[in-house]
Amino acid sequence: MKYFIKTYGCQMNESDSERIAGWYESRGWKGTKKIEEADEIVINTCSVRQSAEDRVYGLINNLAKSKIILTGCMLRYPIADLKKKLPAVSEFRKISEFKVRDPKFAIRKSQIHAWVPIMEGCSHFCTYCVVPYARGPEKSRPFEEIVCEVEELAKRGYKEIALLGQNVNSYGKDLKTNPNFKIKNPKLKLKIKNFKKFKTPFALLLAVLHETPGIEKISFITSNPWDLPDDIIEAMGLPKIDRYLHLPVQSGDDEILRRMNRPYTVKQYLLLVKKIRRRIPDIKIGTDIIVGFPGETEEQFQNTVKLCQKVGFEKAYIAMYSPRPSTAAFKFEDDVPYEEKKRRWRILEELLKRERIKG
Numbered sequence: 001m002k003y004f005i006k007t008y009g010c011q012m013n014e015s016d017s018e019r020i021a022g023w024y025e026s027r028g029w030k031g032t033k034k035i036e037e038a039d040e041i042v043i044n045t046c047s048v049r050q051s052a053e054d055r056v057y058g059l060i061n062n063l064a065k066s067k068i069i070l071t072g073c074m075l076r077y078p079i080a081d082l083k084k085k086l087p088a089v090s091e092f093r094k095i096s097e098f099k100v101r102d103p104k105f106a107i108r109k110s111q112i113h114a115w116v117p118i119m120e121g122c123s124h125f126c127t128y129c130v131v132p133y134a135r136g137p138e139k140s141r142p143f144e145e146i147v148c149e150v151e152e153l154a155k156r157g158y159k160e161i162a163l164l165g166q167n168v169n170s171y172g173k174d175l176k177t178n179p180n181f182k183i184k185n186p187k188l189k190l191k192i193k194n195f196k197k198f199k200t201p202f203a204l205l206l207a208v209l210h211e212t213p214g215i216e217k218i219s220f221i222t223s224n225p226w227d228l229p230d231d232i233i234e235a236m237g238l239p240k241i242d243r244y245l246h247l248p249v250q251s252g253d254d255e256i257l258r259r260m261n262r263p264y265t266v267k268q269y270l271l272l273v274k275k276i277r278r279r280i281p282d283i284k285i286g287t288d289i290i291v292g293f294p295g296e297t298e299e300q301f302q303n304t305v306k307l308c309q310k311v312g313f314e315k316a317y318i319a320m321y322s323p324r325p326s327t328a329a330f331k332f333e334d335d336v337p338y339e340e341k342k343r344r345w346r347i348l349e350e351l352l353k354r355e356r357i358k359g
Contacts, residue, residue, distance in 0.1 A: 001028070001029045001030070001039045001040070002029065002030050002031070002032040002037055002038050002039050002040075003021075003024045003029050003030075003031055003032070003038055003039065003040045003041075003042065004031070004032050004033075004034070004035045004037070004038035004040075004041050004042070005017045005020055005021060005031070005041075005042045005043075005044060006035070006041065006042070006043050006044065006059065007044045008043075008044065008045055008046040008052050008055060008056060008072070009044070009045070009046025009048065009052060009072070009073065010046065010048075011115055011162065011164055011221055012115075012117060012120075012135075012164050012165075012166075013044050013046060013072060013073075014109075014115060015106075015115035015116075015117050015164055016044060016071075016072070016095050017042075017044045018106040018107055018108050018109065018115065019098070019103070019105065019106045020042055020044065020071070020095070020098050021106070021107035022104075022105030022106045022107050023098040023105060024040075025105070025107055026105050031107070035063070036064060038066055039066065039067065040066065040067045040068075040069060041063065041066050041067070041068050041069065042069045042071060043056060043059065043060070043068065043069070043070050043071070043072070044071050044072040044095075045070060045071065045072035045073055045074035045075075046072065046073055046074075047072075047073035047074050047076060047130050047134050047324070048073070048129075048130060048131075048324075049319065049322040049324075050322045050323075050324070051322065053074060056070075056074065057085070057086070060086055060088050060089065061088070063088065065088075067090045067091070068088055068089045068090050068091075069089070069090065069091045069092075069093055070082065070086065070089045070091070070092050070093070071092075071093050071094065071095055071097075071098070072095065073130065073131075073134035073135065074134075075092060075094055075134075076130060076133045076134040076326065077325075079092050103116075103149045103152070104152070111157065111158070112157075112158060112159050112160055113158070113159075113160040113161070113162065114153050114158045114160070114161050114162070115161075115162055115164055116146065116149055116150060116153070116161050116162065116163050116164065117141065117163075117164045117165065118140065118141055118146050118163045118164065118165050118168060118171050118205065119138060119139060119140040119141060119165035119166070119167075119168065119170075119171050120135055120136070120138070120139045120141075120165070120166075121135040121136040121137050121138050121139055121166060122135065122137070122138060122166040122167060123137045123138045123170075124167065124224075124261070125261060125328070126250075126260055126261050126262060127259065127260050127261045127327060127328035127329040127332075128260060128290065128293065128321065128324065128327055128329045129324075129327060130324045130326060130327060131166050133326045133327075135166065138166070138167070138170055138173070138174055139174060140171050140172050140173070140174050140175050140201075142175070143172065143175065143183065143201070143204075143205065144183050144184065144185060144188060146163075146205065146209075147188060147205075147208060147209065147212075150209050150212050150215065151212055153215075154212050154213060154214035154215050155214070157214075158214075158215070159214070159215065159216045159217065160215070160216060160217040160218075160219070161209070161215060161217075161218055161219075162218075162219045162220065162221065163205075163209075163218065163219070163220040163221075164220070164221060165220075165221075165222070166222065167222065167223070167224045167227060168202055168220045168221070168222065168223055169200075169202055169223050169224060169227040169228055169229075169232060170202070170227055171201055171202040171205060172200075172201025172202060172204075172205070173201065175201065176201075188208070191208055191211065192204065192208065195207040195208065197231065197234075198231050198234075198235060199231055200229055200231050200232055202232055202235075203229075203231040203232045203234070203235040204235075206218065206220075206232070206235040206236070206238065206241060207235050207238065210235075210238045210239075210240050210241065215240065216240060217240055217242055218240050218241050218242060219241075219242035219244065220242075221246050222246050222248060223245060223246065223247055224247075224248065225247055225248075225249065225262075225264050225268070225269050225272055226262070226263045226264045228247075228272060228276075233275065233276055233279050233280070234279065236276075236279075236280060236283075237279055237280045243280065243282050243283050243284060244283070244284050244285075244286065244314065245276065245283055245284070245285050245286070246285075246286045246287070246288075247272075247273070247285055247286070247287055248287055248288035248289075249269055249287045249288070249289060249307065249311075250262055250288060250289060250290050251289065251290065251293065251296075251300070251303075251304055252266055252303040252304035252305070252306060252307030252308070253266070253296070253300035253301075253303040253304060254266055255300065256293055256295075256296055256300050259293070259294075259295065259329075259332075260290075260293065260329075261328070266303070266307055269307075270307070270310060270311070273285060273311055284314035285311065285313055285314060286313055286314050286315040286316060286317075287311075287313050287315075287316045287317075288316070288317045288318075288319070289304060289308075289316055289317070289318045289319070289348060290318075290319050290320075290321050291304070291318060291319070291320055291321065291341055291344040291345050291348065292320050292321040292336035292340065292341030292344060292345075293321045293329070293336070294321070294329060294332035294333055294334055294335055294336070295332065295333075295335065295336075296321075296336055301344050304348070305347065305348065305351065308348060308351055308352065308355070309351070309355075312355055313352060313355065315352070316348065316352050318345050318348050318349060318352075320338070320341040320342065320344075320345055321334070321336065321341065
């Protein structure tokens with residue numbers, strides 16, 4: 001029996017698909033690169049923007065008759081509604097139903113680099129974002145479980161790991177009163193004692209993983225500006241930690257940030273960037289930006305342009321605002337025309353391209 005997995009969306013979805021592949025192969029199935037050869041087709045979906053969902057609809061409408069299983073973030077919608085829209089889908093199955101938690105079963109695409117999820121979900125509720133609805137509230141993996149996975153990866157020859165979470169800065173906050181946060185391994189307990197200065201769980205995790213023999217590079221996605229204390233910045237300065245930080249700003253205007261429910265101002269963001277660069281001079285910073293958020297004026301957009309000029313981002317993922325059902329912003333009037341969103345998108349793309357060439 002053969003399976004095929006089509007993945008849309010973020011690195012977390014890529015990691016989930018690796019574990020889904022492991023679930024199949026532990027049962028004797030074989031993967032195929034040709035979708036038409038598959039006995040079962042798994043579509044791991046993204047729901048962050050309407051365009052991502054449209055690609056799923058387009059793919060399913062063009063598939064020959066095979067057993068199709070839909071999983072991932074689109075399962076935030078009622079199953080009855082999905083069945084009406086996608087009658088060709090045989091099964092709607094949550095990621096957890098694949099029972100893929102054991103990382104040993106993951107079929108990783110790379111032999112050098114590995115995705116390592118450290119937490120799932122988000123509890124913040126930015127007004128435009130579906131993640132809290134699609135993946136639920138923040139839930140951290142046990143500290144010791146992550147360390148064991150990374151040590152196992154190192155033994156298997158992996159040199160680079162990327163820690164994944166919707167907001168890795170808040171890793172472990174839900175574990176402080178959880179018995180899973182208690183460390184059983186005596187060697188790990190001793191190692192943790194050497195890092196007393198790291199009070200934030202994520203900073204401690206970075207410091208401990210940094211000591212893993214064989215691991216040469218540690219990166220992570222994603223951090224948020226409102227939740228980045230000094231000890232995480234200090235841990236980011238350790239030699240093995242990647243000198244790239246993805247720090248989504250979303251807008252360069254305080255009023256738009258307020259309406260997005262992003263709890264920081266432009267001034268606070270710029271001060272944070274300055275502090276990080278002072279501590280880690282060779283760091284490069286990337287970001288996410290949304291243009292055309294409901295009510296965004298030309299002046300407010302130009303404030304975003306000014307912020308980009310001040311920061312000098314290494315890279316930026318620019319998205320045109322897309323109304324998402326269930327989110328608070330879905331109730332706002334989507335009053336910036338598509339052509340205007342596209343114009344603003346092009347301006348930022350060109351600006352960032354020039355900044356990269358200069359850099």
